[in-house]
Structures are given as structure tokens and as C-alpha cells.
Amino acid sequence: MNRIDLDDLLDPLEGVEKPGRYLGGEWNQPPWEDLASRPRRAVLCYPDLYELGMSNLGLQVLLEAARPLASWAVERVFHPGAALAARMRERRVPLFSLETRRPLAEADLLGFSLQTETTYTNLLEILELAGIPLEAARRDETHPLVVAGGSGAFHPEPLAPFLDILVLGDGEEAFPALLGKVEEILAGGLPGREELLWELARAFPWVYVPAFFEPRWDGTGRFAGIDPVRPGIPFPLRGAYVESLEKAPFPEAPMVPWIETVHDRVAVEIMRGCVQGCRFCEAGMQRRPLRFRSKERILRIAGRALDATGHDQVSLLGLSASDHPELKEIMEAFDRAFSDRKISVALPSLRVDKDLAWLPGALRKVRKSTLTMAPEAATDRLRRVINKNITTDDLLRGAEEAWRLGWRGLKLYFMIGLPGETEEDLRAIAGLAAVVSRLRRKSHGGAGPVNVTISTFVPRPWTPFQWAEMIDPAEVRRRQDVIKGSLQARSVRLKFHKAERSFLEAVLGRGDRKVAQVLLRARALGARMDGWADSFRWDTWLEAFEETGVDPAVQGLRSRGPHEALPWDHLTCGVRKEWLLAEWERSRRGETTPSCQDGPCSACGWDPRACRSARVPGGTYQAPKT
DSSP states (O other): OOOOOHHHHHOSOTTOSOGGGGOOOOBTOOOHHHHHTSSEEEEEEESSOHHHHTTOHHHHHHHHHHTTOTTEEEEEEEOOOHHHHHHHHHHTOOOBOTTTOOBGGGSSEEEEEOOOGGGHHHHHHHHHHHTOOSSGGGOOTTSOEEEEESGGGGSOGGGGGGOSEEEOBOOTTHHHHHHHHHHHHHHTOOOOHHHHHHHHHHHOTTEEOGGGEEEEEOTTSOEEEEEESSTTOOSSEEOBOOSOTTTSOOOSSOOBOSSOOSSOSEEEEOEEOOOSOOTTOHHHHHTOSOEEOOHHHHHHHHHHHHHHHOOSEEEEEOTTGGGOTTHHHHHHHHHHHHGGGTOEEEOOSBOOOGGGTTGGGSOSSSOOOEEEEEEESSSHHHHHHHTOOOOHHHHHHHHHHHHHTTOOEEEEEEEESOTTOOHHHHHHHHHHHHHHHHTTHHHHSSOOOEEEEEEEOOOOTTSGGGGSOOOOHHHHHHHHHHHHHHOOOTTEEEEEOOHHHHHHHHHHHHOOTTHHHHHHHHHHTTOOOTTSTTTOOHHHHHHHHHHHTOOHIIIIISOOOTTOOOTTTTEEOSOOHHHHHHHHHHHHTTOOOOOTTTSOOOOOSSOHHHHHHTTSTTOOOOOOOO
16 A cells, blocks of 8 residues: 655654644544555545635535445545645655545545635645646546535536536535445446446436536637537536435534644534525525424534534534524523533524524523624615615614623624625625624623624625626725725724635636636646635736636626526526526515515425425425436
8 A cells, every 4th residue: 555654744844834734543533544445445625724624514524424335435635735735746745645645646536625716726736736637638547536516516617627527416415326336337347437427427417527518609709508418418417405404414523633723613514505595695595495403413413523522612504594493492402401511602694683682692601702693784775685684673683682691792794896785885884883893882881892704795606696797806995995994993893805816706606618728827827725815816817817818807707698608507506597587686676585484485496395394303305206
């Protein structure tokens, strides 16, 4: 077995930042000797540093889902960082997995998680460091299958030439099924690479093989559509989905990192999907239908994971955790179960409306840190445009209750550049944050610390705003300055996303297959770690756009016509394009669409019976077989 010697690679330690990133062998990791003895090998990669990758719940969920496959060793790899990557090139050491320290190029499958476009150059560099050809067309049966999944798989064209397979939708059932099918095909004799891909594409409607699809452009160079080049491929391709979270695998003994990570805590997904219908939210559209875990299952996962890890915080995850029908009972149960252990509970992205004024007080005994709320816009008018169905009064009532009950800080999320935004909406962000801070005086005599994060609106695929225009970086900076100039409260701290990085996200998220040549050129010019402020080099990207002749404004900024072909039309997450277009028109009239969780079906494209079953935590609906 070709096992990399870490002593040779890390000696001397000088210049190697955080050596704990590369050791493997974390608490709760399966023994490497057991993994090394298995005949098949898959390596999963979150294409960023260890600190972010080990904070990604999806990675640990997939590891748990594949655990019953006795013939497969499923391992991890992350980006090694610039310094160690340079040393690996200098010493000709290939990138290796953490578990068995074997080179990635010797694996049967290498799987990437596509969560943010700013990791795409990292993906290419990881292939470089592994010695795997970047273009899928240059690989043969001696190379691993290069697979990707995650939210980016539903708009993957800028990455299409570099990937053999994209797995669309939920991975808990799809990933083990894919591994099982690969093993079955290989057991019958080593086929050519194209034959292997063809068998996988035929077997699963959620497997997208870019090589089997050909994009078209019109006479002006605009994207005109994409077509399958082989008969027998389902069209459009539809994502997999887990029908019941109650039965889905979930890690109850997650690995404990050697070093501090971005989210150093137990994470429990209490629900999946969201039907609030925020028109900017890609995840809320992609991850339908709505599904819940039961209170009992959530408490069991949290208790076992706390015992197995020693963490002192639990994060209850969901796109809109406030929508869980048992949330109040869950909070009260956590209070009873964990208050004596001083366990802190975090609830990200709460939707504090008039029915949830109780929420900040649900945790009376546990340690209170920062409560997060996401109003997204600061005026009721703009919230109607984006279909964020909360009011300013709702937000203020929730904030006042949080201060009264002893929460130490509040965090607010807003966006700028939303369709229909005015100068008044910008100034209202500073004003609303100041009011939220001053509300603490009613109960504690002083203003409270409020952290405000302001991102730039990116028109995301698979949302009603996918047809919208995006403001350019110069206009982003002007609007940021308006907010800064409007803020006078010292207790409020503003944090802005970098304008150019948001522009890049739009190009890589909305672009067609032409953008792949930009991505390849940017990587050749040294682009990497684009999600990190100290590594992002916008001038490198501008050079890549100029050399390839691809206009970033055409790919990322411009509005799309209602009947224009989109680079992701050959895929579907289950939401109808016609419904998204109707929502786009309603937004322009300032009309809202109520949540279909408790109201009438909005006809988004999912079977209403699947949605109704989600009202019962742990419920399931068996979709008709097609």
C-alpha cells in the first residue's frame, strides 16, 4: 500500500500552518487499518481548508450513509492550504486522504461538495495536486471517477468539462446507491470509462454526465439550450430526495477535529426544505418538499452526539427552523435535558414573526449567547417584494423579548441590491439595527451589541429572481457607503461582503459552459481560495476574462428574458419554471405568496400529497414510481 509518510512531508514544521489539519485519526474516525483492507475506495472532499470542511454537516452525513457498505472505504480530503501545496509540488508528494494517507489518484471515486462557487478553483487545484487530469475527456479507466454533488450541482455548467458525474439532490440514499452500482459494474469486468458512465446515467435519473449533453449558442453568442447527445437519457434530469428524515442516516458520533473549526459544535438537522417562498433563496426552492425530524429523534441524536464528542453547544439546523411544528416542545425538552450541563443551543436564521414571540424565552436555563435573525430587508415594502413574510413590528417584538431574557447579543442579516430596492431601504438598515440595539435599554439600561452582516444580492438559479439583473461592484460599494453614512449607533457593527467576490459568484453560478475556459485560465494564473479575503485576486479573474474573451457582465450581471434558455434548464429540482416565472411577476407587483405549510398549495411543482405529509414530524410520502 502506497501510504504517504507525514514525517517526510511536514519536516520541518516551520512554514506549515496548523499541522493538525493533516494528521487524520480524529476521535470517532474508523480505524485506518480497517479502511485500508477494503477493496473499493471513495474519497470525499469539501474543497476548502480543514476548518471549513470539518464544519460541513453534509460531509459527515455522507460518511454515515456509506458506513454499511463493507466493501467501500470512504475517506476525506481537504485543500492543504497554499504553503503545504507548494511543498507538495516541490517534493512531488501527491495529495492523499486523511484516513489511510493513500494518494487520491489510487481511489475508485473522488467526490466533491459544491456549496459555494468560490471553491471552484480549489477543486481544480486539488485535482492538480492529486495528479488527475483536469478535463474529464482526458481521463481513462485508470483514473478515479470525479463526482460532485451539493447545491451547485443544479447549475454546474462552468464546471461541466471537469466532472465525470454530478449527483443531483439529496445524497443520503443516492450516494450509497451510486457506490453500489459502481461496484456492481466493476465486478463484471473493467469496462471503458464511457461505458461505465453510460451505465450509471441509465441507472439513475439523478445522475448527470456532462459529456452526454451538448450546449448550443445562437448567432450572437448567447446560450440557446442544451441537448442530450445519446438517446435514452431522461430529460430533464431530476434530483434525488429523501422521503423521510426520520429514517435517514445521521451521525450520532461525528468526528471531533484536532483543531478549532468554524463551527465547533454538534449540529443536528431538525428539518429540510422551506416553503416560506423567499424569492431570493436558492436553498428554499431546491430542497423542497418540507420534511421534519421528530422531537424524540432530535433529542436522541443530540444527546448521543454530545456524549460522543464532549462538545458544549448544539446547533439546530434548518432553513427556517421556526417552521418546525414541535419547535417549542423541542426547546423546552432541551432546557430540561441539558440545562444542568451548561449546554448552549444555537438556532441560526430564525424567522421571528408574530407567532414566535415566545422563542427567545424558550431556553430559560441554558447558556445564552447570540440570537440570529434574518430580516433580509429593512422595510415592510421591500420584504413584500422578496416575499419575506415578517414585519418590522414582529422583528422588534422578538428582539425586545430576547434582550429582556438575557441574550448577550443579536445578529441581523440583510441584503443589498435586491430588485426594487430604493435609497430609503438602504438607510432603513442602519436605522432598524439601531432601534434593535436601543431596545435593550428597556430591560437592562443600556444599548445592546448588534452585529449586522450585509451581503450582496446574487440572482440565484432556481429562484423567481433568476431572471433579475445584478448591480455591478461600483454600485455595490456606493450602496454600502449609504448604509455606513446612515449609521450613528456605536453599539452596531457592520460587516459587508466584498463586491467583486459576489460578482464572481454570479458569473460562476449563472454562467454557461463557456465560463469553464475562464475558470481554467484563472486557475493557471494562480487563482485559488477565492472565498478568503487574503487570497482573492480580482485582477487575476479580470485577466482570465480578457484572455478568453468571455464577458463577465453577460454571464453574471444582466437580466434574463422570461423565455430565454437558461444553462440549467436540462435539470430540475422539482420546482416548475412556470411557477418561478409567476412568482417573479408577482414580486414586481409587490404581491406576496403565503407559505403553503398551513395554507393552500401554491402549485410549485411538487405533489401536494408529499407536502401535506410533511406536516407530521417524521412523516413520509412514497412518491409514485416513474
